[in-house]
Amino acid sequence: MPDELILNKEHLTGFLRKIANERELIAPVKNQYGDTLFEIVSCVDDVSLDLESRPVVPPKNFFLPRTEILFNYRHEGKEYRFEEALPDISRVLFGLRSCDLWAILFFDVVFQENFKDRYYLNRRSNTILINIGCHKPMQNCFCKSAQSGPFLAYGYDLQFTDMGDRFFVEIGRPGGRELVEKWDYFFEPVTQKDRNEQYEIVLEAESGFERIVDFDTAVSRFINDEVDEALWEELGNRCQGCGGCAYVCPTCYCFDIADRPVSDSKGERVRTHDACTLAGFTRLAGGYNPRHERRRRIRRRFYHKLAFAKERYHRPSCVGCGRCVEICFGRIDMIHFIRTVCEQPGKAMKASLRLGEILLDAGLISKEELKAALEKQADTGKPIGAQLIEDGVITKEDVARALGIQLGIP
Amino acid sequence: MRDKAQTLVREMVSNIYLPRPVSIKRVKEETGDIKTFTLGFKDQDKKDRFTFRPGQFVLVSVFNCGEAPISICSSPTFSGGLQLSIKKMGLLTGEIHRCTKGDELGLRGPYGNGFPLEQLYGRDLLLVGGGIGLAPLRSLIEYVISERSEFGQVTVLYGARTAQDLVFKDDLSAWDTEKDVNVITTVYRDSATWKGNIGPLTSLWKKAAISPLNTKAIICGHPAIVSYVVFDLLKMGFGEDDIITTLERHMKCGVGKCGHCSIGSKFTCRHGPVFTYQEIKALPSVL
Numbered sequence: 001m002p003d004e005l006i007l008n009k010e011h012l013t014g015f016l017r018k019i020a021n022e023r024e025l026i027a028p029v030k031n032q033y034g035d036t037l038f039e040i041v042s043c044v045d046d047v048s049l050d051l052e053s054r055p056v057v058p059p060k061n062f063f064l065p066r067t068e069i070l071f072n073y074r075h076e077g078k079e080y081r082f083e084e085a086l087p088d089i090s091r092v093l094f095g096l097r098s099c100d101l102w103a104i105l106f107f108d109v110v111f112q113e114n115f116k117d118r119y120y121l122n123r124r125s126n127t128i129l130i131n132i133g134c135h136k137p138m139q140n141c142f143c144k145s146a147q148s149g150p151f152l153a154y155g156y157d158l159q160f161t162d163m164g165d166r167f168f169v170e171i172g173r174p175g176g177r178e179l180v181e182k183w184d185y186f187f188e189p190v191t192q193k194d195r196n197e198q199y200e201i202v203l204e205a206e207s208g209f210e211r212i213v214d215f216d217t218a219v220s221r222f223i224n225d226e227v228d229e230a231l232w233e234e235l236g237n238r239c240q241g242c243g244g245c246a247y248v249c250p251t252c253y254c255f256d257i258a259d260r261p262v263s264d265s266k267g268e269r270v271r272t273h274d275a276c277t278l279a280g281f282t283r284l285a286g287g288y289n290p291r292h293e294r295r296r297r298i299r300r301r302f303y304h305k306l307a308f309a310k311e312r313y314h315r316p317s318c319v320g321c322g323r324c325v326e327i328c329f330g331r332i333d334m335i336h337f338i339r340t341v342c343e344q345p346g347k348a349m350k351a352s353l354r355l356g357e358i359l360l361d362a363g364l365i366s367k368e369e370l371k372a373a374l375e376k377q378a379d380t381g382k383p384i385g386a387q388l389i390e391d392g393v394i395t396k397e398d399v400a401r402a403l404g405i406q407l408g409i410p
Numbered sequence: 411m412r413d414k415a416q417t418l419v420r421e422m423v424s425n426i427y428l429p430r431p432v433s434i435k436r437v438k439e440e441t442g443d444i445k446t447f448t449l450g451f452k453d454q455d456k457k458d459r460f461t462f463r464p465g466q467f468v469l470v471s472v473f474n475c476g477e478a479p480i481s482i483c484s485s486p487t488f489s490g491g492l493q494l495s496i497k498k499m500g501l502l503t504g505e506i507h508r509c510t511k512g513d514e515l516g517l518r519g520p521y522g523n524g525f526p527l528e529q530l531y532g533r534d535l536l537l538v539g540g541g542i543g544l545a546p547l548r549s550l551i552e553y554v555i556s557e558r559s560e561f562g563q564v565t566v567l568y569g570a571r572t573a574q575d576l577v578f579k580d581d582l583s584a585w586d587t588e589k590d591v592n593v594i595t596t597v598y599r600d601s602a603t604w605k606g607n608i609g610p611l612t613s614l615w616k617k618a619a620i621s622p623l624n625t626k627a628i629i630c631g632h633p634a635i636v637s638y639v640v641f642d643l644l645k646m647g648f649g650e651d652d653i654i655t656t657l658e659r660h661m662k663c664g665v666g667k668c669g670h671c672s673i674g675s676k677f678t679c680r681h682g683p684v685f686t687y688q689e690i691k692a693l694p695s696v697l
Contacts, residue, residue, distance in 0.1 A: 071428070253669070257668070311674075
């Protein structure tokens, strides 16, 4: 079997029908409201496949479900036992895009690094991925800048290129070969003409991007901590804390684990999606929250996407799909954001703050109170914190927290 | 080597989120809202495999309440079971407090890096604990006592809100009788029966006669207390890598995946919870 084949479009339905008979088929389907979503397709003829637009939600839910049962537990007498609920299902995911596939490759690193997550890995290793390279960038797509598209060189089982009346099919991982060999009668050999045409489509797609950003500069600004504080203030004000960006982000994987009681003697331990922009994400028992301000949470999100993922997993975790740009109520726009960061003067912004300024910043004291305390301090020679406590302006606790910020103890 | 390979194989096939059953062997009331639980594994095989170092933590499951990260407060050299001191804070810890001898809990771990023992050998130790923060330090102190010749002079400074809030009272006096171990306790608020020091932990510097020479300082407690103590230690001349503390974060998975405890590109559950002040300073202020 050669590595490249042709699939006439009139044979696509037949091919998918065969797949759906043997495995669970997931494909982008346009629903009655006009939205395109990845859905489980049991009968190919009953749905309208949409291979033209980007599905609103990425396919991450099929690897890390919005809600999944990790264990069923029971409590009888004194006994308290857990029973694994490991997924075991064979799937084919058809029609995902390079950005989404790249995001799955990112998930792979996260979920098998150090400790292996069997829930994810079970699903992942039993899913065959059929990618459709994007011959025409959609609005707000910037995968070219993120180096996650529009076509991939590896990672897929099969990669399709839309060539009008037919698909150019590249075979990647063994799962793809398995499908093609099994139903080889749908496929035809490629000619040199097909190859040339496909090559031209790829070139045209790569040159068709209107949204171009400089990831490398932005990432280095982040890693060197050169992002202006005022930017976070502005984004913090605009963020509504709804978590929508994490919901539609193909690489957001943060999760919560909680118990869902079923009865007095049994229940389910479930894992659900979570988002770092939600207020309770970092709140500790007792109420202390290291990221209690929205500005800090949004800052965390962007740092994670661009700098921390790069440090830890050697790649930024933004794949340039543009979904968060479209969903944000506060118009927090990743593309605009990266451009703004790149345009900033490249000087170090990180400076050690003075205690008085930290307290002022946190709204714990007023400018007048600080001024009065500074004047008194000139006479008494006491540290500013002690002076403010003596004046009854603030409590020891406030000073301790500010001291923590000054020392960098989170 | 063979052991390491076996551990790796086990990790590949085992479910990292699966709690093991443990039963409560003993409950000791420390204060009005803190209890120490001694746990035993239901499965002998698993008990044999459970090894940890001081400063590590476990995730404790309570029926219908989920999981919470709790520091181990017993020494790895203690053969009487695994001990956890738990303060009543919310739903889960409230439910644990209702548990009695024979009740079962779920447990997975140990997680985290633990205290850097290899850096502590041969050094004098200054151990500063506030409130329930003494729990992880207790694991280390008991370990140091059982391996006494490996360590130098040990100074334990412990503070709580009132005399009624002091934990491990028997241990505190027992440690004090050990050779080259000095324990000083303080409370913030006066009470009729209290004969010891009154004031914050930082009021103990004079009494403890501390010197940064050949000393490693380890501080566990509320971030506010840690800040005050670190501030003073730096002034005394302690090196930034000789000051060690623990960070507390909301955690769900314990294995560096769920994202809740991340600080910069580090995970508190995996790269911590023990950090030197030098490491903490290098963490981004962005949290």
